């Protein structure tokens with residue numbers, strides 16, 4: 001804002017503030033990352049205090065051309081399984097902020113071990129074959145926090 005005589009005063013509302021961990025912590029005593037982001041500089045910041053979702057699950061749905069040198073998850077029913085997981089999580093009332101989010105992803109670069117799922121924040125990697133495996137991951141990991149050892153990629 002210009003207040004005359006060539007003197008410009010920046011409005012506090014548009015004053016970008018630098019990232020400051022202490023500022024973030026004190027601005028967001030609860031779990032709200034959006035509030036924390038706004039507290040930093042008034043627009044979205046890449047800084048994340050904690051997980052917006054309790055579990056964020058990514059299903060690789062990558063599709064490769066026939067004859068590609070690497071396999072792809074799309075050829076292992078990945079899209080159907082992702083849609084199934086999303087529906088199941090919703091039916092259980094687990095979907096939404098602070099709870100569970102089921103997302104699609106591109107190649108997660110573990111093609112030979114797939115089809116792949118990765119669950120954050122832990123970074124737990126699973127593979128699966130059918131709906132029964134998805135049910136087990138949902139019921140055990142996403143509902144009860146217990147990792148399904150038999151479906152782990154990293155054992």
Ligand code: FES
Nearest residue numbers: 060073108110111
């Ligand atoms: S195609 Fe799924 S991990 Fe690469």
